[in-house]
Amino acid sequence: MPPPPHQLHGQAAHAEPGTHNAASNPAYSDSNPRIRQLVDWFTGAGGWLHPDVRIVQDEAGGFHVIACSDSDTDGYQLVAKGHIRSTLSYLNLDHTQDAVPNVTSPLQRLLGKIPNHILTYLFLVEQRILGDKSPWEHYIACLPVQETMTTPLFFSEEDAAYMKGTPVYNSLSAQKTALFEEWEKARSFMVKAGLSDEAVYQACDL
Amino acid sequence: MLELSLPFLSLTCCHYCQKRTLLTASSESYLWAVTIITSRAFISQAILPTLPKFSLLFPVIDLLDHSPTARAQWDFTVRDSFSLKLSQPFRFGAELFNNYGPKHNGELLYGYGFAIPNNPVEQIHLKVRFGEAAQWELAQFNKPGVLPFDLDPQLCEEPFDNDLLFRPKGSPLGRYRNRVPCLAACPPQYVLSNYQAALRQRVIRAEAVQDPSFPGTRITLATIKPFYAFIQRRLAELSQSRSAVSSPQNKKQRFASIYRDGQLKVVRSLHDELSAHLNSVRTSDASPKRGILTTTEALKTLKQFSPEHYENFKTGVRAGWPNFDVEEDIEALAATAEEFLVWALLLVVMHAVAS
Numbered sequence: 001m002p003p004p005p006h007q008l009h010g011q012a013a014h015a016e017p018g019t020h021n022a023a024s025n026p027a028y029s030d031s032n033p034r035i036r037q038l039v040d041w042f043t044g045a046g047g048w049l050h051p052d053v054r055i056v057q058d059e060a061g062g063f064h065v066i067a068c069s070d071s072d073t074d075g076y077q078l079v080a081k082g083h084i085r086s087t088l089s090y091l092n093l094d095h096t097q098d099a100v101p102n103v104t105s106p107l108q109r110l111l112g113k114i115p116n117h118i119l120t121y122l123f124l125v126e127q128r129i130l131g132d133k134s135p136w137e138h139y140i141a142c143l144p145v146q147e148t149m150t151t152p153l154f155f156s157e158e159d160a161a162y163m164k165g166t167p168v169y170n171s172l173s174a175q176k177t178a179l180f181e182e183w184e185k186a187r188s189f190m191v192k193a194g195l196s197d198e199a200v201y202q203a204c205d206l
Numbered sequence: 207m208l209e210l211s212l213p214f215l216s217l218t219c220c221h222y223c224q225k226r227t228l229l230t231a232s233s234e235s236y237l238w239a240v241t242i243i244t245s246r247a248f249i250s251q252a253i254l255p256t257l258p259k260f261s262l263l264f265p266v267i268d269l270l271d272h273s274p275t276a277r278a279q280w281d282f283t284v285r286d287s288f289s290l291k292l293s294q295p296f297r298f299g300a301e302l303f304n305n306y307g308p309k310h311n312g313e314l315l316y317g318y319g320f321a322i323p324n325n326p327v328e329q330i331h332l333k334v335r336f337g338e339a340a341q342w343e344l345a346q347f348n349k350p351g352v353l354p355f356d357l358d359p360q361l362c363e364e365p366f367d368n369d370l371l372f373r374p375k376g377s378p379l380g381r382y383r384n385r386v387p388c389l390a391a392c393p394p395q396y397v398l399s400n401y402q403a404a405l406r407q408r409v410i411r412a413e414a415v416q417d418p419s420f421p422g423t424r425i426t427l428a429t430i431k432p433f434y435a436f437i438q439r440r441l442a443e444l445s446q447s448r449s450a451v452s453s454p455q456n457k458k459q460r461f462a463s464i465y466r467d468g469q470l471k472v473v474r475s476l477h478d479e480l481s482a483h484l485n486s487v488r489t490s491d492a493s494p495k496r497g498i499l500t501t502t503e504a505l506k507t508l509k510q511f512s513p514e515h516y517e518n519f520k521t522g523v524r525a526g527w528p529n530f531d532v533e534e535d536i537e538a539l540a541a542t543a544e545e546f547l548v549w550a551l552l553l554v555v556m557h558a559v560a561s
Binding site: 038039042046047049052053055063064065066067068069070071072073075076077078079080081082083084086087088089090091097099100106107116117120121122124125126128129136139142143144145146149150151152153154155156158159160161162163164165166167168171179180182183184186190195 | 228231233234235236237238239240241242243244245247250253254257258260261262263264265266267269270271277279285286287288289290291292293294295296297298299300301302312315316317318319320331332333440443444446447450451454456457458459461462463465466469
């Protein structure tokens with residue numbers, strides 16, 4: 001069972017700008033350490049990025065992929081390849097499988113007790129809380145935060161008024177209520193499963 | 207316990223180990239996670255086909271934004287990797303795009319947080335509920351000699367979709383097979399449901415319709431009517447919404463406006479198409495063909511050609527419904543709640559007169 005990518009990127013993580021690793025990984029911007037860490041982690045986990053591709057961050061904080069050369073292509077060319085061992089989902093909690101790395105977490109107690117998609121949401125929240133203790137630390141650091149999100153769940157009433165009369169507007173209130181209830185129910189399952197604060201602290205000692 | 211308030215998470219820390227806990231995370235954190243997964247995750251089937259379908263995040267691959275014209279290919283190696291291939295020339299500094307598939311702006315906005323101006327695959331979405339009993343009843347129509355309007359029998363066999371998508375003329379996704387052009391905008395389940403209601407209202411058995419591929423003007427119009435009413439309502443709501451707000455002041459408002467305006471454009475197109483069809487079957491002095499006429503036109507015709515019967519009719523309606531005056535409301539009859547009643551009484555009177 002391959003270890004989580006957090007441990008795999010140990011060798012590449014400490015590469016300095018201008019070294020062999022920087023030259024062989026032009027996909028990151030040397031001036032943006034967050035991007036460099038992300039790319040090193042990604043390639044350390046078996047991922048690959050086209051050498052003429054670069055990840056950049058815009059002024060609003062969003063990340064994009066751009067070309068850093070001019071070239072024409074005949075047909076389809078490989079631009080990026082992600083390895084399954086870098087993926088994040090509830091499956092990481094399931095130690096009966098070996099398709100993706102196993103992660104130890106009190107949330108394992110909820111396997112089979114709540115829908116898998118909800119367990120994935122909780123797992124992502126937990127991994128974000130763990131910060132530098134999470135194998136996905138560098139990936140999560142590049143994810144958008146609530147303040148920059150533009151899906152309707154984060155619209156104010158004033159924002160939502162601009163789409164009044166549309167199906168998304170009409171279903172928005174019910175969607176928010178349903179998600180809030182889902183969250184409350186998930187929390188009650190966490191409590192029932194014995195996810196006391198103490199248990200979570202112990203699991204944090206990675 | 208120490209309480210810390212962070213911009214996006216409300217966490218409680220134990221002051222012994224300074225660790226943070228999932229249990230006290232806020233509902234906003236949950237919404238954040240839901241949004242990340244729904245906007246960035248991929249479906250597991252292609253890479254883990256033996257497991258029940260689920261969503262998983264593919265870091266870095268998920269950084270590419272969507273373009274509906276991007277030529278992208280997704281190749282999965284089972285239990286191993288996800289390869290993203292693009293057929294796009296590289297130009298220095300130009301962004302590379304993935305293609306999430308043909309999605310209308312409602313899906314893009316709700317799922318990914320953006321909308322595309324003039325989205326080529328924009329559609330009107332309507333969520334309905336076809337219960338099991340309703341589905342079974344509609345399935346009885348899916349037989350040769352019964353299925354109306356040359357609907358696609360295969361589409362009618364598939365599980366009834368509760369998310370209906372109506373398409374304008376010229377949609378690159380194509381329209382639904384239907385002998386009546388303006389009904390080609392509608393998913394076949396929707397057409398079948400309206401057709402069934404039209405027959406039931408007239409106490410007509412489906413097997414008794416002589417030529418279901420064209421069941422006659424009255425039944426066709428009765429099938430179109432709920433669709434027309436739906437489009438009129440949407441048009442009114444969206445037009446009102448547009449005029450009620452000022453120019454967008456931020457990104458969210460801009461995307462919301464793009465979505466709303468795209469919907470308005472499609473709804474107007476459907477409305478124009480329906481209106482053109484209804485006008486084409488209207489009777490007129492210039493055309494001797496039989497066609498539809500409004501209750502107002504029928505009353506005016508009665509008044510012109512048989513003033514005595516018209517006066518008797520007016521008197522009779524007032525006797526039964528003292529608060530309603532046919533003469534006063536004649537021009538705006540279609541907007542009143544009494545129109546259908548007046549029409550039904552008129553038919554009875556005309557039948558009696560003709561006899």
